[in-house]
Amino acid sequence: MLTVQSLELSIGGSRILRGVEFEVPDHQCFCLMGRNGVGKTSTLRSITGVMKPSAGKITLDGKDITKLSSEARAAAGIGYVPQGRDIFPQLTVEENLHIGAIALGKKPNGSLDRVFSLFPILKEFLPRKGGMLSGGQQQQLAIGRALLTEPKILILDEPTEGIQPNIIDQIGEAIKLLRRGGHHNEAALLATVSQALKRAKENESVLPSAMLDEATETATVLLKEGIEKHPALFNRFADCIEALRKSQSTGTILSDEIGSALQQLHGEEKISILLVEQYLDFCKELADSFAIMDRGAVVCAGTVDALTDDVVKKYLTV
Numbered sequence: 001m002l003t004v005q006s007l008e009l010s011i012g013g014s015r016i017l018r019g020v021e022f023e024v025p026d027h028q029c030f031c032l033m034g035r036n037g038v039g040k041t042s043t044l045r046s047i048t049g050v051m052k053p054s055a056g057k058i059t060l061d062g063k064d065i066t067k068l069s070s071e072a073r074a075a076a077g078i079g080y081v082p083q084g085r086d087i088f089p090q091l092t093v094e095e096n097l098h099i100g101a102i103a104l105g106k107k108p109n110g111s112l113d114r115v116f117s118l119f120p121i122l123k124e125f126l127p128r129k130g131g132m133l134s135g136g137q138q139q140q141l142a143i144g145r146a147l148l149t150e151p152k153i154l155i156l157d158e159p160t161e162g163i164q165p166n167i168i169d170q171i172g173e174a175i176k177l178l179r180r181g182g183h184h185n186e187a188a189l190l191a192t193v194s195q196a197l198k199r200a201k202e203n204e205s206v207l208p209s210a211m212l213d214e215a216t217e218t219a220t221v222l223l224k225e226g227i228e229k230h231p232a233l234f235n236r237f238a239d240c241i242e243a244l245r246k247s248q249s250t251g252t253i254l255s256d257e258i259g260s261a262l263q264q265l266h267g268e269e270k271i272s273i274l275l276v277e278q279y280l281d282f283c284k285e286l287a288d289s290f291a292i293m294d295r296g297a298v299v300c301a302g303t304v305d306a307l308t309d310d311v312v313k314k315y316l317t318v
């Protein structure tokens with residue numbers, strides 16, 4: 001969990017942040033909102049260590065990171081995608097991708113597949129210069145670069161700004177998957193599991209048939225409607241499959257195929273998201289919880305269902 005307590009920041013004698021407080025719970029998407037100039041970017045910069053607050057405390061998973069350098073915060077698990085993206089235009093996409101992880105002394109190879117699965121265009125454009133990419137592609141590149149540092153929390157400053165709708169959708173989908181550790185290829189993996197279950201039903205008399213039926217029905221619902229909509233059902237499905245696998249003798253149909261599909265479905269790290277965003281519908285779709293800032297302080301916060309029209313009118317409408 002990231003916690004921000006009583007953050008104070010002054011620039012040139014002006015108080016920019018006045019006791020900013022909020023928490024980003026693990027594996028949630030938290031939206032920090034507010035009108036222009038209220039201090040959102042300054043808050044993010046204070047968390048990443050680009051700006052030095054005069055008072056307050058920032059912790060990540062209980063560790064006080066307030067006095068750490070930006071590099072040490074990145075190494076501790078803070079991934080940052082700044083407003084404007086900061087792509088190096090003369091470096092290739094591949095060099096841009098690797099530069100953050102290399103600066104931290106990490107080998108970026110581990111997370112490359114995940115980045116390419118979320119943003120396939122990056123793989124295609126690896127040798128291109130960063131400056132030749134569209135704004136949306138640069139945003140994907142900046143997110144990819146941050147992901148290669150293997151962050152616990154990904155901090156995004158207005159990722160939809162000036163970007164075409166289809167790429168906004170891709171970024172939204174990526175945020176959903178990152179938050180819950182989902183796999184981009186879930187439909188195909190679920191289809192593999194479904195087919196294996198069907199074959200098991202036809203061929204394996206030893207497996208408990210009621211459990212097979214439940215797993216098959218659940219897989220069908222998840223395939224049709226998506227895991228995103230039914231996280232609890234997915235957990236029950238995974239438990240059911242594990243129970244089925246345990247109840248069978250080795251070398252039978254369920255073992256290898258389902259084992260590897262399930263491992264992939266479960267296999268990604270869950271990443272918390274701290275999102276500064278002005279695009280309200282994007283926030284409403286993605287956020288679990290939110291805080292709204294005004295004049296350097298948080299003035300309203302809650303779970304996303306508290307982000308009502310009245311709240312929007314009072315704090316966000318210009």
Ligand SMILES: Nc1ncnc2c1ncn2[C@@H]1O[C@H](COP(=O)(O)OP(=O)(O)OP(=O)(O)O)[C@@H](O)[C@H]1O
Nearest residue numbers: 011012016034035036037038039040041042043083
């Ligand atoms: N480097 C700086 N020097 C002077 N003033 C600054 C600096 N950075 C920010 N400010 C001021 O601090 C206030 C908060 O700015 P900040 O960028 O954090 O707001 P914001 O909520 O992110 O706004 P926006 O949505 O427009 O980016 C603004 O009044 C801004 O002019």
